Structure formats: structure tokens, C-alpha cells
Amino acid sequence: MKNLAAEEREGMSVIVGTVTHWVCAFIILYGLYIVAYGHLTPGGGFAGGVILACGFMILMLAFGKRRLVSMLPISRAAMLDCVGAFLFWLLAFGGMLFVGNVFFKNFLPHGGRLRLWSAGIIPLCNVAIALKVTASLVLALVALSVLRVKAGGSDEEFITDIDEE
């Protein structure tokens, strides 16, 4: 019975849900813009990644934790986190692989000035950092509000049961 009450309280009203559907698209679009144009206008990988994480956060507030976990399972978020970190590391080591022994060398062609496709590895670094930051912050969000330590839970799996105690 307690579980049923928790189930019903999950998420907010239809109005909030509908508005969130609309707003969330714009938030994620803005986050992608901030990431993609990070080398030209204010912003960059970190700020854009946090905005994308805010998009996931608003989804969680409006539709409940289960929706967030079903949209972006914890294992997939952890994988994205690792992929972002690895991509950044790879770009950093690209300079050592392609042009002599220079760590963090900008080894790609710079391209036209103030163009979207310019600045060599900087936009790619932004994308990698954005991936990493989004996944990290969603994981932090999950760690703070979804994960419960439950008696008798298995060591091998994430415990995402959202019972009210």
C-alpha cells in the first residue's frame, strides 16, 4: 500500500508533463548549441554538458525517477562517462601519435577563421568533455536521489528500487 502511494506520487501533473516535453527539447537544443559553438562563442564542453544534464534533471522532476533510469540506464550513463573521458584522453595523445612527442598538440588543420569547422581538435575536445560531464552529472543526480542501499541487495547490480522507506 505504501508502494502504491509512492507510485502515484511519482512525477507531476499532465500540465507539467506537457510543458516539460516542450521545454526539454529547447534546453537540450541549447546545450548542443553551447557545445558545438564552444570554440566560437562563450560556453564550451563543460557548460553545455551541465545544460544537457539539466535537461535530464527536468525530465526526472516532471516524470519521476523511474523514467530517468529507463531513459538513461545507469550502466549506459557510466559507459558514456567512460567513453567521454577516453575520447578526451585519445585526443590529448593524438599529438604524440601523429606529430612527434607533443602532448595536447592541436594536430588537425585549423580551418577557416571563425568557422564552425575550425580550430582543429578543440571542438572535438568540447564534444568529449560534454559527453563526460553530462554522464557524470546524471550519475551524480542518480546517486543523490535514486540509489537506495537496500538490505539483501546484490553486490553485482545497481539497486534502483525506489521504495519509500
Add this chain to the structure above:
Amino acid sequence: MLMNLIVVLLMFVAIGAIIAIWTRDLLSALIAMGVVGFTRTVVFVLLRAPDVAITQVVVEVLLLVILIRSAVRREVHTVEGGRKSAGAALAAALVVVMLVLGVIAVRELRPFGEPLEQRAWDAPALTYIDKGTEQTGAGNIVTAVLLDYRGYDTLGEATVLFTAVVGAIALLRRKSRRSGVEAPDEG
């Protein structure tokens, strides 16, 4: 005029921080923290640092929502227990010392808008400003510094965030209530 405005805003920051420490209600403390964060955002905008302002405002929103959400849900709404008078005296003494040192340091600063780098012809900041776009191809000098000139620092920051989240998840996923030990269940 601008500097006066910034001083007023920074006083708001200080007042908000003091309220956040001294209030016993957790929600009030979090709202005071919000005042601190958003006022600092305005200060960054006035100081013409849009990159920092964007990051500050977004992180502030995310953090406040997470913290308020977890504070509202908890049974504990107020902080119990008084402060030790010896600790408070030590804190007050440290505040006074830091204030005096800070005032001395600020008096030694160059005026706003005339940084120290203007006096040294080979200062790195001048190189970044003069040749940044040419050398890196990035129009945004801040990004050029973060990801090209100082990319190593950014790699370090990314590693810190990665390690923190990996640690939190690794701790929270474990079964921690074995042998009757009560584990923190919500970070």
C-alpha cells in the same frame, strides 16, 4: 559606477553566505546559497566573463535543485545543537586576519582593467590575446586557453570529476547494511 555596483553585489554575496551558515533551517540555508550563486553570476557578467557566468548559472541551478529536493524530502529540516564557543572565537579571529590580509592584498592590486601583464612584454596573457586565434584557430580565447594552451589542466579537471563520480557510484551501489551497520542511504 560599475565598481560600486559590483561592491554592492559582493556584499550581497557575503550576507548570503553568512545567512547560509547561521540559519538553522536547511531550506533557508539552501536559498541563501542560491542568492550567493546567482549574485556571483551577475558579478561575472558585469566583469565581462560570459563563459564563467554561463557555467556558474547552470551549475547553480543543477546543484540547488538537487540539494533542495533532497533537503525537502528528508525528515530533518533544522540543524540541531549549538556551536562551541571556542570554535566560534577561532573562526571569528581567522575571519578578521583574512580580512586584514585581503585588504592589504587588494590595495596592492593594479586598477581594474589594467592588468599586471601590460607591463611585461612577454606575458603569456598577451600572447593568448594577440595570437590565440591565429595559433589555435578558435575564435573564443577562453576555449583556446582551456583546451589548447592549458589542455593539460582541463584533462586534470575531467579526471577529478570522473574519479568523484566513479567513487560515489561505487560506494552507493554496494550492499552496505550487512552485519547491521547502518549505511547512509542517500548520499
